[in-house]
Amino acid sequence: MSVRAPSRPGFLASVASVGEMDVALAAGADIVDLKNPAAGALGAWEDGALRAAVARWRAGAATRADLSATIGDHPLATEAICAATARTAEAGVPLVKIGFPLPAEAAGDALAPVLAGLRPLARSTRLIAVLFADQHPDLSMVPLFAEAGFHGVMLDTADKARGRLGAHLGVEALAGFVASARGLGLLTGLAGSLRLEDIAILAPLGPHYLGFRGALCADGRTGALDPARLAAVRDTLRGRAAA
Numbered sequence: 001m002s003v004r005a006p007s008r009p010g011f012l013a014s015v016a017s018v019g020e021m022d023v024a025l026a027a028g029a030d031i032v033d034l035k036n037p038a039a040g041a042l043g044a045w046e047d048g049a050l051r052a053a054v055a056r057w058r059a060g061a062a063t064r065a066d067l068s069a070t071i072g073d074h075p076l077a078t079e080a081i082c083a084a085t086a087r088t089a090e091a092g093v094p095l096v097k098i099g100f101p102l103p104a105e106a107a108g109d110a111l112a113p114v115l116a117g118l119r120p121l122a123r124s125t126r127l128i129a130v131l132f133a134d135q136h137p138d139l140s141m142v143p144l145f146a147e148a149g150f151h152g153v154m155l156d157t158a159d160k161a162r163g164r165l166g167a168h169l170g171v172e173a174l175a176g177f178v179a180s181a182r183g184l185g186l187l188t189g190l191a192g193s194l195r196l197e198d199i200a201i202l203a204p205l206g207p208h209y210l211g212f213r214g215a216l217c218a219d220g221r222t223g224a225l226d227p228a229r230l231a232a233v234r235d236t237l238r239g240r241a242a243a
């Protein structure tokens with residue numbers, strides 16, 4: 001599966017409710033990401049809300065925005081990850097984001113059964129692996145996700161109190177991650193308490209999208225979305241392309 005290289009990074013906005021989904025769509029987000037920030041880095045929505053959001057998104061099919069959802073924070077255990085992924089996919093979410101706590105010191109063997117369990121789901125739903133920059137991730141494992149049929153891979157941070165993406169991985173490491181994932185035909189994303197000023201640093205690395213939550217809220221990532229902040233991120237991303 002190959003993913004076209006971007007002329008500019010797209011705008012992923014994480015939203016906590018159907019109302020916020022509407023706000024993000026109106027603001028021109030490229031991917032609206034259903035996530036419960038109060039329940040953790042990759043906090044999941046309840047089934048009913050997921051299905052309502054999917055129905056609303058489908059009804060507004062004129063929008064070119066894509067729809068993703070996170071499955072919740074889970075340990076690297078096959079049963080828990082596969083069940084949560086299946087639940088999210090069955091709700092009709094087209095892009096499902098799955099967190100993999102993959103510290104470099106962890107045995108690669110721990111990943112194999114999880115990927116084997118997810119492989120059938122990857123045939124019908126676009127799966128995105130999320131690695132956590134603040135957990136010393138083993139980025140050499142990225143090809144394993146491509147081999148398992150994943151659509152994409154992204155970096156985020158697990159502990160939002162421990163600084164932004166750039167506090168954990170330098171530009172060189174991030175550039176290497178993006179280049180190697182793109183080379184494998186994967187959709188690539190970067191996130192992790194990003195602020196407006198991170199866009200100028202990260203956009204030139206060529207990720208397909210940059211993901212935001214905290215920077216879009218007036219009172220922190222568990223607060224409400226602020227349309228003015230959404231517009232500022234959108235405009236900065238677009239201005240970058242025009243430059």
Ligand SMILES: O=C[C@H](O)COP(=O)(O)O
Nearest residue numbers: 014191192193211213214
């Ligand atoms: O997927 C993107 C995340 O929701 C980013 O959240 P954050 O900006 O609060 O780290």
